[in-house]
C-alpha cells in the first residue's frame with residue numbers, strides 16, 4: 702500500500718494540548734496505526750545520523766551528551782530563544798521527518814491511520830491528510846499541563862507557544878475538534894465517537 706491510498710487523519714494541537722493522550726486512545730482502544738512526528742524527530746538525530754553531526758557543527762559540543770546523543774533540553778532552550786536558529790533546525794529536520802513519516806504511514810494496516818504532529822498546519826503536512834483533527838484547550842491549561850509534565854519554567858512554554866500557530870489559526874484548518882479541558886475519561890469518550898465516524902468515512906472511501 703502507498704501513502705496515497707491510505708486514509709490519513711492529521712491530529713494536531715499546540716504544546717501540551719493532549720495530542721499524545723488522544724493518539725494513545727486511538728491506538729490502544731481501536732488499534733489505529735499512529736505515526737508521531739515528534740517521535741520521528743528523535744529518530745532522525747540518533748547517533749550516527751548525518752543530521753546529528755550537522756547540529757553539533759552548528760551549535761557546538763554543548764548540545765551533545767557524554768554518550769554522544771543529542772542533549773534535547775539544551776537545544777530546546779537555545780532554539781526557542783533564537784528564532785533564526787529554530788528555523789535553521791527546522792529546515793534541516795523537517796524533510797527528514799517527512800521522509801520517515803511517509804514511509805511509516807505506508808505500512809499502516811488499520812482502516813485509517815493517524816499522523817500526529819504539533820506543526821501539521823505550520824509545516825504544510827496537513828496536505829498529506831484527508832481530514833484535520835484539532836485537540837483544542839485554553840492556553841492557560843496548555844501551560845499548566847506542560848510545566849507539570851516537563852518540569853520546565855512557564856517562560857519556556859510561552860516561548861514555544863509563540864513559535865506555533867495561534868489557536869484560532871489552527872481551528873480554521875480543523876474538520877473535527879476535540880475539546881480537552883476536562884478529565885481523561887471525557888477525552889477518551891470524544892476519541893471513541895470520532896473513531897466510529899472515521900471508520901464510516903474510511904470504509905466508504907474505499908468503495
Ligand SMILES: CC(C)(COP(=O)(O)OP(=O)(O)OC[C@H]1O[C@@H](n2cnc3c(N)ncnc32)[C@H](O)[C@@H]1O)[C@@H](O)C(=O)NCCC(=O)NCCS
Nearest residue numbers: 715716738739742773774776777791794798819820864865
Ligand atoms: C528542540 C527539540 C530538540 C526539543 O526536544 P524535546 O525532546 O525537548 O521536545 P519534543 O521534540 O518532544 O517536542 C515537544 C513539543 O515542543 C513543540 N515543538 C517542537 N519543535 C517545535 C518547533 N520547531 N516549532 C514549534 N513547536 C515545536 C511541540 O509542541 C512538541 O510537541 C525538538 O523539539 C526538535 O528537534 N525540534 C525541531 C523539529 C521539529 O520541528 N519538531 C516538531 C515536530 S515536526
Ligand SMILES: Nc1ncnc2c1ncn2[C@@H]1O[C@H](COP(=O)(O)OP(=O)(O)OP(=O)(O)O)[C@@H](O)[C@H]1O
Nearest residue numbers: 715716717718719720721722846850883884885888
Ligand atoms: N484530559 C486531561 N486531563 C488531565 N491531564 C491531561 C489530559 N489530557 C492530557 N493530559 C496530560 O497533560 C500533559 C500533556 O498531554 P500530552 O502529552 O498528551 O500533550 P501533547 O499535545 O502530546 O504535548 P506536546 O506537544 O508537548 O508533545 C500530559 O502530562 C498528559 O498526561
